Amino acid sequence: MLFSFSSCKKETKAAGLTIKDGVLMVGMEIGYPPFEYFDTDGKTPVGFDVQLANALAGKLGLKVEIVDTAWDGIFAGVDTSKYDCIMSAVTFTSERAEKFNFTKPYIGNAQALVLLKGSSVKARTPEELGGLGVAYQAETTSDIYMTKLAEEKNLKFTAYEYDKVMNCFDDLKSGRADAIVCDSLVAVDYVNAADSPFEIVWLGEADEVFAVCLKKGNDALTAKLNEALDALFAEGTMLKISKDIFSVDMVSSVR
Structure with missing residues (x-):
């Protein structure tokens, strides 16, 4: 599904560098708040990465075309030129850098452990999740983190892997999962929501x-x-976007 946004800039500084002339095509998995998700109308993409895409395109004199893509196919999409780039809370890793180009970082992140408030679960670190049901999004750094922990620490838990992080929070709330491991920036957004039933009990480095x-x-x-x-x-645009989404500065640490 495609979503187009017009830029107020007219001077094109990236002529001949994009798949479509005058357009920056951006792959996103729209379902990862607060980075990319649908507004209350159910059809307008909003979030940190949406604002970033428009700001970057504006600097290059381009308009933005967002290509909503499932996470498990998002890297293949850029590799086969379905879009120019991915802006979808993509963590830089040395393994990914062997296969793809990356820009300079635009925001920092850590892993987080989330429980329901008042939960009987005693775990306060991922290492203590043995015997529990742990939800995380498949093929993300949270997945990589928990898989590595299971292998290195012989940690045995029931993995609930989802294609969207929103499903993790739905199942924690319903009681199907006991805990969530996810990006800290996502966890903060859910925990800070009005009447949130969630709490962060551990933050990684x-x-x-x-x-x-x-x-x-x-x-x-x-x-x-x-x-x-x-x-x-x-x-100061990056700081402005950060404060609009998170209410605080979450970007300056990467500079």
Whole structure:
């Protein structure tokens, strides 16, 4: 599904660098609040990455076309040129960097352990989740983290893997899952919501960063996006987006 946004900029600084002339096509998994999700009308994409995409495209004189893509196919989509880049809370890892280009980071992240308030679950770290039902989004760094923990610590738990992080919170609330491991930035958004039934009981080291992901070898567009990203940080736009979404500065730590 495609969603188009117009930019107020007219001067095109990325001519010939995008799949469609004058358009930055962006792959997103729309279902990952607060980074990308549908507004109350059920059809308008909103969130941190949506604002970022529009701001970056504006710097390049492009309009944005968002391509809603399931997470398990999002990297294949950029690899086969279905869109120019991915802006969908993509964590930079050395393994991914072997296969894809990445811009400079735009926000930091950590893993978080989320429980229901008043839960009888005593675990306060992921290492204590043995014997419990743990929900996380499949093929994400949370999945990688829990898989590695299971292998290295011989931790045995029931894994509930979902294609969207929203389903993790639904099942924790319903009682099907005992705990969630997810990105801290997502956890904060759910915990800070009015009348939230959730609480964060553990935060990992803030050693992850999100960046824009591009097809391997697309160095020219990567460079242009880095220039635009630098400008957004310098002029305060990144801070403005952060405060709009999180109410606090969550971006300056990566600079």
